[in-house]
Amino acid sequence: xxxxxxxxxxxxxGYIGSHCVVDLLEAGHDVVAIDNFANxxxxxxxxxxxxRAEQITGKKITFYKADLxxxxxxxxxxxxxxxxxVIHFAALKAVGESxxxxxxxxxxxxxxxxxxxxxxxxxxxxxxxxxxxxxxxxEPESLPITETHPTxxxxxVYGRTKYFIxxxxxxxxxxxxxxxxxxxRYFNPVGAHPSGLIGEDPTKEFTNLMPFMAQxxxxxxxxxxxxxxxxxxxxxxxxxxxxxxxxxxxxxxxALNLISENHVxxxxxxxxxxxxxxxxxxxxxxxxxxxxNIPLKYVERRLGDITAMWADATLAKEQLGWTTxxxxxxxxxxxxxxxxMNPDGYPKKNIKASVII
Ligand code: NAD
Ligand code: WQD
Numbered sequence: 001x002x003x004x005x006x007x008x009x010x011x012x013x014g015y016i017g018s019h020c021v022v023d024l025l026e027a028g029h030d031v032v033a034i035d036n037f038a039n040x041x042x043x044x045x046x047x048x049x050x051x052r053a054e055q056i057t058g059k060k061i062t063f064y065k066a067d068l069x070x071x072x073x074x075x076x077x078x079x080x081x082x083x084x085x086v087i088h089f090a091a092l093k094a095v096g097e098s099x100x101x102x103x104x105x106x107x108x109x110x111x112x113x114x115x116x117x118x119x120x121x122x123x124x125x126x127x128x129x130x131x132x133x134x135x136x137x138x139e140p141e142s143l144p145i146t147e148t149h150p151t152x153x154x155x156x157v158y159g160r161t162k163y164f165i166x167x168x169x170x171x172x173x174x175x176x177x178x179x180x181x182x183x184x185r186y187f188n189p190v191g192a193h194p195s196g197l198i199g200e201d202p203t204k205e206f207t208n209l210m211p212f213m214a215q216x217x218x219x220x221x222x223x224x225x226x227x228x229x230x231x232x233x234x235x236x237x238x239x240x241x242x243x244x245x246x247x248x249x250x251x252x253x254x255a256l257n258l259i260s261e262n263h264v265x266x267x268x269x270x271x272x273x274x275x276x277x278x279x280x281x282x283x284x285x286x287x288x289x290x291x292x293n294i295p296l297k298y299v300e301r302r303l304g305d306i307t308a309m310w311a312d313a314t315l316a317k318e319q320l321g322w323t324t325x326x327x328x329x330x331x332x333x334x335x336x337x338x339x340x341m342n343p344d345g346y347p348k349k350n351i352k353a354s355v356i357i
Contacts, residue, residue: 272311
């Protein structure tokens with residue numbers, strides 16, 4: 001029986017949140033999930049992603065359609081449930097949109113976090129796992145990137161919301177010693193649950209490499225545009241640290257385990273595999289394991305893109321006892337299974353969550 005029984009998962013209907021919920025249920029936690037469906041399929045009837053998480057685990061989830069900007073709604077949820085710890089995924093994450101609508105991003109991501117922290121404190125809940133991002137490092141000064149690499153030199157508004165929240169959490173944990181917080185800096189999450197039942201199905205426009213590549217493989221898009229083949233990398237294309245979403249999920253369970261047993265104040269961990277993979281390499285693996293052909297078109301570099309980034313995840317290994325298990329091949333084949341089993345994503349109608357509030 002885990003020491004933290006009930007976990008509130010914000011953004012639980014989203015890509016990473018829904019996968020993490022599966023691991024939380026399997027680890028024996030009770031899950032209360034909330035989402036406002038800003039970037040996930042679902043409605044008042046519930047979330048198909050969470051319904052499938054219930055199907056995979058055979059366990060029940062309590063779900064609320066709720067918005068972190070609506071304080072009284074969130075307060076009511078804390079009144080109803082004895083929340084032991086919060087995993088805070090809910091945020092807007094589209095880099096391009098954040099440059100066009102900075103206030104939307106500052107309001108949603110910063111105010112959402114502030115509201116949550118205030119409500120947590122008023123309910124005597126001081127345990128938090130926060131979704132941060134490798135984007136806080138900006139253009140790396142050295143590779144692989146450790147947690148001590150400078151942060152804040154960021155070129156986009158979305159990334160700055162993550163950086164500002166991390167700074168806020170530093171101030172908070174310094175001032176109020178009760179807080180027990182882990183900030184997880186994810187590298188590039190890809191893949192899907194191996195069952196093919198849950199995966200990535202954003203409602204907003206997306207521009208990330210793997211979902212785009214899968215759309216090309218399905219024939220829904222004609223060609224994969226490769227942003228630059230003149231980088232200072234072995235094959236000229238950008239390098240990232242792709243991490244399977246189920247490895248990311250297990251990193252959250254490991255973080256919960258640490259703060260349920262220890263008072264850490266505030267700790268920051270990279271979640272990555274420690275291996276850099278280029279765009280061309282990822283495309284080659286994807287083609288090989290899925291038996292598809294991805295037509296490529298090389299164009300100019302994308303504004304704001306960095307050359308290469310991969311994690312040093314030693315600290316998470318040493319202190320969380322966490323390492324990644326999934327290979328690049330599995331990242332591609334699991335994503336492809338999800339995509340071919342659900343070519344149009346989740347069902348958009350007749351969603352029946354078992355718990356509807
Ligand atoms: P996602 O968009 O699939 O999930 C976020 C969920 O939060 C969505 O379902 C959205 O509807 C919900 N949400 C947004 N604002 C909300 C609000 N005000 N109230 C309630 N719900 C709200 O994104 P994801 O890829 O699952 O990302 C989860 C978290 O991880 C985010 O904080 C994101 O910034 C962070 N992250 C993601 C990546 C990535 O590449 N996917 C990388 C690093 C960090
Ligand atoms: C990966 C590589 C592209 C699409 C983004 C966010 C970051 C973090 C993770 C949240 C790059 C290339 C891509 C395409 C391409 N998210 N590419 N053609 O840019 O590393 O990071 O997601 O915190 O904040 O910025 O991920 O998947 O968009 O790109 O050639 O159609 O693929 O240039 O080298 P990125 P990505």
